Amino acid sequence: MGGRALIAGVGYAALGRNLGRTEGSLTVEACLAAIADAGLSVGDIDGLVTYPERIASPFEGPPLIYVQRALGLARLRYWQSFGTGPGPLAAVVGAVQAVASGSADVVLCYRGHRRQTQPFYIPGRRKETETAELDQAFKAPYGAPAGAPRWALWACRYMHETGATEDDLAEVVLTCREHAQQNPRAVWYGHPLTREEYFRSPYVATPLRLVDCDLPVDGAVAVIVASASRATATRKPIRIEAVGHATGPDVGWDVGADLSRMASQQASEELWARTTLRPSDLDLAQVYDGFSSLALCWLEDLGICGRGEAGAFLRSGAGRVGGRLPICTDGGELGVGRQHGMGKLAETVVQLRSEAGDRQVRDAEVGAVCAGAGPNCAVFLLTR
């Protein structure tokens, strides 16, 4: 499948903590920016996809129909909204499948959000009189509906099994925060973090501190996935060499054999089975860092280092821009703000085009983009 779909354009909207703009406004800004970046016109778009969206899922995001109307997209051959999956990369996987199968040629993928409207993730947002159904019935009454308490349980077991320490978590946060200082769009730009400050940050749910969690933000990112024949006419397309997308090791957030594992393992196996490239070929790795603990597991499951060794890898400085294999080069979820991986995809395209300015990884030719945690993950391999 390698080379059948390319990323033809990327676009960002403004990003901040309280911009006073609608999700739709931010999304349209990012979409038009991506179309312009590709050197295309709106009329070239024949596919539209997102994850999630306000109508199809309990999460946030402008509905497909809003974006279609706002952009004046007359005729679409692929039109899909994903309610679940490894974050917005689920939507990009859909776009790649549509393009690779010939269903559509130029698919616009978007992720837009406002922090105030993310009820799952903001503490105290749920009311006592609300009902909890299905899986939530077994979790919400105990104060663990989603977010930090659930991922803290995972982190606790992961650290128990691998020997990872809070110092290893700190290394992820410090690396991301340092990279954010070279990214004016990042929410933590202008706010460096020291190791002492990390350990003074209060716990949200042990072992996760406030700084171990990504910050909800207003923002939007859009990418355009195009077929090879259409991509050649765009400005600087980047090749999708391979995609790994899988569930595992067991279904559900907390049941099954080993809570210290997650589907990053299966997704990485799928990825490396679909390319002759190897982890040693990577020039940068946008490991998923919605919580710092997840980034450690991604580094190991991607094959960059052995299990339990991610902390040492980061402590050596290898993960910093200028080091052997930089991670989260834009600052990651932890440095930029919560975009569930869509920003990572755009950043990797920018890096491989050699347009990352102060953040540029030298001779960047191969990049991995990871999204997801727990039972469903995806990883993309992009090449220049």
Next chain:
Amino acid sequence: MPVADEETRPFWSGLRLHALVIARCRSCLLWMHPPTASCPRCHSPDIGADPVSGRGRVYSYTTVHREFIAGVPPPYVVVLVELDEQAGLRVLANLIETDRIAPRIDLPVEARFEDVNGELTLLRFAPV
């Protein structure tokens, strides 16, 4: 307020009677939680529910310092308990009596039942 359906009612009814009732395949005897309409192992649709001993060990835990659900004020401890009946059979609840014994992995615990109101009983675990 948790909402029960036909599959989960034995669990919630069990809690009202101060019992931990877990779904079990009547064909291959696999325990499963939360309940599902077919057995994940042998695919039989013949699913029942039986009381378990209530004993297990802490598989993972976290102390939560922020309010995530109104009515569950911090700090509180969430535990994932692996029940003695089957490897991998896990139930999530709050750990109580943490001033007596601090949470740790493999801590032996037993189920307790807290009547919140006339309609709702919640599961707790306490160190044995």
